[in-house]
Structures are given as structure tokens and as C-alpha cells.
Amino acid sequence: MDARQILTVPGTLDGVRQAAEGFDAFAAAQGLARGEVWPFQVALDEVLSNVVRHGLSEASDPPPIELEIHLQGGEIELVIVDRAPEFNPLDVAEPDLGQGIEERPIGGLGIAFVRKLMDSVEYARQGDRNRLRLRRKLLA
Amino acid sequence: MEMTDETRDGVVIVAPTGRLDVNTSAELEKRLLDKVAAGETRFVVDLTAVEYISSAGLRVLLLLAKQLKARSGRLVLSSLGPAVRQVFELAGLLPVFAVEASREQAMGRLASGP
Numbered sequence: 001m002d003a004r005q006i007l008t009v010p011g012t013l014d015g016v017r018q019a020a021e022g023f024d025a026f027a028a029a030q031g032l033a034r035g036e037v038w039p040f041q042v043a044l045d046e047v048l049s050n051v052v053r054h055g056l057s058e059a060s061d062p063p064p065i066e067l068e069i070h071l072q073g074g075e076i077e078l079v080i081v082d083r084a085p086e087f088n089p090l091d092v093a094e095p096d097l098g099q100g101i102e103e104r105p106i107g108g109l110g111i112a113f114v115r116k117l118m119d120s121v122e123y124a125r126q127g128d129r130n131r132l133r134l135r136r137k138l139l140a
Numbered sequence: 141m142e143m144t145d146e147t148r149d150g151v152v153i154v155a156p157t158g159r160l161d162v163n164t165s166a167e168l169e170k171r172l173l174d175k176v177a178a179g180e181t182r183f184v185v186d187l188t189a190v191e192y193i194s195s196a197g198l199r200v201l202l203l204l205a206k207q208l209k210a211r212s213g214r215l216v217l218s219s220l221g222p223a224v225r226q227v228f229e230l231a232g233l234l235p236v237f238a239v240e241a242s243r244e245q246a247m248g249r250l251a252s253g254p
Binding site: 013014016017020034035038041042045046048049053109110112113116117 | 159161162163191192193194195196198199222223226227230231
């Protein structure tokens with residue numbers, strides 16, 4: 001099984017929705033089980049919502065985000081390229097998950113999820129772009 | 141997003157469906173907080189039909205729990221599927237919420253509790 005799809009979506013929350021729908025359509029076309037794809041769906045939502053709400057929130061005309069989905073060798077690879085200011089999510093400290101509900105800050109979990117759900121997360125700054133590469137093996 | 145809600149025996153039961161992500165969570169937040177603002181204090185959120193939940197969805201449920209706690213109300217979550225449960229586990233949130241296996245059990249917990 002080898003399939004590749006490239007999607008370009010607006011750098012807005014509606015673009016995040018379009019990316020989610022695009023990924024779902026790809027997964028359905030490849031016959032991937034729902035139990036296999038949710039980690040990618042969650043990771044995609046975390047990464048893209050971060051880019052849109054923090055990276056591009058100042059932009060009056062936010063540049064589009066490019067998403068590449070690649071299924072090969074029993075692994076899915078997601079490559080997300082945005083033109084927000086330089087931001088390496090791997091530099092963000094892990095949140096303290098031991099805190100009680102009263103002390104727990106709202107937010108800050110997303111990047112921890114991406115790191116836990118994916119087998120590999122690689123970041124590179126290329127020119128004016130952030131490039132994040134996420135990979136995870138499928139179970140089957 | 142598709143969402144059903146009803147009020148039974150003074151308990152608001154909300155059942156979101158599909159993705160609980162950054163976009164749909166905003167709708168869920170508005171729906172839930174409107175009910176809190178209207179004076180409702182006992183809630184069941186039935187997650188049976190949720191395919192997956194991201195941190196945006198967890199944030200809304202935490203926010204609801206905090207607001208209800210401040211009003212001496214209660215939130216019980218029910219019917220977490222495997223994908224949803226794993227996200228709660230990753231976040232260390234299962235012990236934070238009252239969680240029941242079914243909507244009826246969640247209703248029972250609210251009927252018997254304070």
C-alpha cells in the first residue's frame with residue numbers, strides 16, 4: 001500500500017476543518033480502520049490549531065498551510081508546512097499532568113499529545129517555513 | 141457538529157457526535173456554557189458517538205467541570221469509546237472526571253449524589 005496526497009488549506013480555523021476532512025477522506029479511500037487513524041486525527045488538530053491560533057493569529061491575510069499525507073510500508077507520515085514565525089514545538093516543556101483540576105492550566109496539552117501519539121516528530125526551519133514531520137506505524 | 145441534548149429529572153444530557161476538535165469544541169462550549177448561564181448545574185456528557193477528541197475538546201469539558209464545581213453542580217461523563225478513553229488517559233484526566241460506562245449509570249450517579 002502506497003498512497004500520497006497533498007492538501008493546501010487556508011491558515012484559518014476553517015482550514016483546520018478542511019484538513020481534518022481531507023485526512024478523513026484519505027483514510028477512508030485507503031480503507032484504514034477508525035481505530036488506526038485517530039492518533040493522526042488528534043495530532044493534526046493539535047498541530048494545525050496551534051499554527052493558526054498562535055503562529056498566524058497576527059496575520060491579516062494568513063498564508064496557507066500545506067499538508068502532505070503519505071502512507072507507505074505500514075506507516076503514515078504527515079508533513080505540515082506553514083509560513084508562521086519560527087516555532088519548534090519540540091522546545092515546549094512537558095506539562096505537569098499530575099496537577100489537580102483546580103491547579104491545572106487550561107490548554108498546553110496539545111503538543112504533549114503529539115509527542116506521545118507519534119512514533120517520531122521532526123522539526124526543521126526551512127527559509128521562511130516551519131516544517132513538521134510526524135510518523136507513526138499502523139498496527140495491522 | 142451534530143449534537144443532541146435533553147433535560148431529564150433536572151439533569152442536562154448532551155451527546156456530541158463525530159469529531160471533538162478545535163472547531164466543533166467551540167460549538168460544544170457555547171452550548172454547554174449557555175446552559176450553565178441559564179442556571180443548570182447537573183450535566184451528563186455522553187461521548188458514545190464521539191470518534192475522537194483533541195485537547196480542545198478536553199479543555200471544554202474541564203471548563204464545564206470547573207464552572208459546575210464553582211456552583212456546587214456536577215458533571216458526569218459517560219460511554220467513552222476506546223479512542224476517546226486513550227486521550228483522557230494520555231492527559232491523566234480519567235481520575236479528574238466522574239466517568240461511567242453508560243448514560244443510565246451516569247444518571248444514577250447524579251441522582252444518588254449531592
